[in-house]
Structures are given as structure tokens and as C-alpha cells.
Amino acid sequence: MHALVPRESNDTSREDSVTLGIVKRTEDDLTQWLATESGFISGLCHYDSEPVVLEPYQQALLDNRSRFRWVAKSRQVGFSFLFALEALSRCHLRDGHTAVFVSYNLSDAVEKVLIARQVYEELPTAFKKKLVTDAKTELAFESNAKGRRLSRIISVPSKPPRGKRGDAYLDELAHYVNDREVYTGSTALILRSHGQLTGCSTPLGRRGIFWEIASQELRKYPHHTRQQVPWWLCRFFCLDVKRAAVEAPLMPTEERVVRFGRPVLVEQFDSLPQEDFQQEFECLLRRRVLQLLAL
Incomplete structure (x- = not known):
């Protein structure tokens, strides 16, 4: 029997693309895996004809x-x-x-x-x-x-x-x-x-x-x-999630956006006041909200 598990793609045009590879499992292993939420989703679910990758x-x-x-x-x-x-x-x-x-x-x-x-x-x-x-x-x-x-x-x-x-x-x-x-x-x-x-x-x-x-x-x-x-844990927004998980929390907002942000994230940063960006994408409170609540 075989089961589907994530592996990295050889497609160099998409640095973080992921495909589903084939790994041998026993029939019991496969049944037990598909009986879990993550196994059901990763092994059986597709969205817009693409396999779901968690x-x-x-x-x-x-x-x-x-x-x-x-x-x-x-x-x-x-x-x-x-x-x-x-x-x-x-x-x-x-x-x-x-x-x-x-x-x-x-x-x-x-x-x-x-x-x-x-x-x-x-x-x-x-x-x-x-x-x-x-x-x-x-x-x-x-x-x-x-x-x-x-x-x-x-x-x-x-x-x-x-x-x-x-x-x-x-x-x-x-x-x-x-x-x-x-x-x-x-x-x-x-x-x-x-x-x-x-x-x-x-x-x-x-x-x-x-x-x-x-x-x-x-x-x-x-x-x-x-x-x-926060945004740097998501592959859609971040160039290097593994490294950003360690380094980004220690950086100021602008520095981590420049270092790790994909263009779509940089556009959001450039389009919002920094305090709004921090609340919407970095799980932080806006200073002016705190100031208003303190009045």
C-alpha cells in the first residue's frame, strides 16, 4: 500500500512549492493515517483541483x-x-x-x-x-x-x-x-x-x-x-519561514519585512500605517487604540 505525504518539489521556478510524494506504508498504517483529520485532509482533500498542503x-x-x-x-x-x-x-x-x-x-x-x-x-x-x-x-x-x-x-x-x-x-x-x-x-x-x-x-x-x-x-x-x-510563519507571505521563525521576532517591523517579506507582503506594509500593519499582520495592538482606550 502507499500513502501520500508532503515533499519538496524539484520545480525551481517556485522556491517553496510542495507536491505530494509516494511513500510505502502498510495497509494498517494507511488506514490509521486517513482516520485522522490531518491524514484525511492531506491524503484526500483537494481545492481547485490542487492537493491541500498544510x-x-x-x-x-x-x-x-x-x-x-x-x-x-x-x-x-x-x-x-x-x-x-x-x-x-x-x-x-x-x-x-x-x-x-x-x-x-x-x-x-x-x-x-x-x-x-x-x-x-x-x-x-x-x-x-x-x-x-x-x-x-x-x-x-x-x-x-x-x-x-x-x-x-x-x-x-x-x-x-x-x-x-x-x-x-x-x-x-x-x-x-x-x-x-x-x-x-x-x-x-x-x-x-x-x-x-x-x-x-x-x-x-x-x-x-x-x-x-x-x-x-x-x-x-x-x-x-x-x-x-504572525505573517512570517506563512509561506505565502514569507521567503524563508524556518529562518524567520527564529530571527524575525527579534527585529523591528520594517527590518523583518525587508528581510523576509514576499512582494505581496511588502505591498501591504507600504499601503498601511505601520501601527495598522502591526495589528493586522503581526498580532500587535495599535498604539492609538490603546491611547483612545486610556482616555
Whole structure:
């Protein structure tokens, strides 16, 4: 038997391109690998006809079994995409699973379902569950096992997802007007389902429940694991992720942009005030936000 695992491409025109190579595994190894979220995604999922290749920080989130996962991150580093893939994989690997996305607005809520729907279409037929609900804000998959239990992906704009249980994803939580209400109403979803609650956002000043849990300046949240993903950990933005992970945190913003930033990232830096760039791409607070809050 064979399994697909990442390896570097020989295509010198794309320095960081990655393809899927073939490595021999036993049949049991392959089955066990595909039965994990990362194996299901890396081995079976395609998007726009290209195999999905996970970033190390995306893999780290998939491997995180904490009940409360908290991610402060740069814009456009692929967490909304990852949430859709994780939810889709769990709906196929588990019977009766429910994943609830809470988003900043309705269009973002619809977008996550569209991603999951598109990846579902490109799954190998032998691994697909039957799609029995196909709506803008909900997908439901019927199990092939006895009982025909349904697994669902439900996506809603920023409101507390009461009356459900399963995994909850609070995407861009810091930007909700009712962030505390949404968080409070979401925690109960994971109680009896043994699910996970994931809060993920770019920062928005020293305020709100996302900042409180990410920083722990007001009180401790000992059951939350924290992950921070600035732009230099993402191959799309960074020329040398491995080196930047060590050196970039010790540099001023302009220096690390010049040293490690790809042209698309440099354009963003040149187009924004530095304080805005630091908040949007480096997980830092804007000074003027702090000044306003201090008045």
C-alpha cells in the first residue's frame, strides 16, 4: 500500500512549492493515517483541483486536543479555510458530529460552507458520505453505518449558537459587537459532546473577551491553549519561514519585512500605517487604540 505525504518539489521556478510524494506504508498504517483529520485532509482533500498542503501552524492546530483552542493570527493565513477542512473531515470520520461556525457577518458564514462544499465535491467517491442537506449555511452528511446518523456543518453570523452541541469555531471573535455574549453562549456546546471551542482572530486593541483570554492580563484562563501566527510563519507571505521563525521576532517591523517579506507582503506594509500593519499582520495592538482606550 502507499500513502501520500508532503515533499519538496524539484520545480525551481517556485522556491517553496510542495507536491505530494509516494511513500510505502502498510495497509494498517494507511488506514490509521486517513482516520485522522490531518491524514484525511492531506491524503484526500483537494481545492481547485490542487492537493491541500498544510502549513506547520495549521498542522499544530489539528494536533491540538485541548478543549479550548485560542489563536491570535495575521490576516489571510488560512484559518477559516482550515476550519472548513477540519469540520468536513470530522463529519466524515465521525457519525453524528456537529460543527458550528460563528462568523463576523453572514457573507463570511456562507463562505465557510462554500469552501467545505467545494472540497467535498473533490473528495474520492469511495470516501464520501451522502450529502443530504445542501444549503448556503448548512451541510448534512448521512452515515453509511446502521442508524444513518447525520453529521452537520452549520454556519451562522455573530450570535450565540444555542440549542446545539459539538465543535464551535468563533472566527474573528475580536471584531464581534457582541463578542462576550457569543463566547458565553458557545461554551456549553462542548460540554456533553466532548467537542472543542476554537477562538481565532486578528487583534483589535486591548478590549473584549478575545483579548482577555489571549493575554490573560485580567485573570488566568488555564484551560485555554494559545497559538500566535504572525505573517512570517506563512509561506505565502514569507521567503524563508524556518529562518524567520527564529530571527524575525527579534527585529523591528520594517527590518523583518525587508528581510523576509514576499512582494505581496511588502505591498501591504507600504499601503498601511505601520501601527495598522502591526495589528493586522503581526498580532500587535495599535498604539492609538490603546491611547483612545486610556482616555
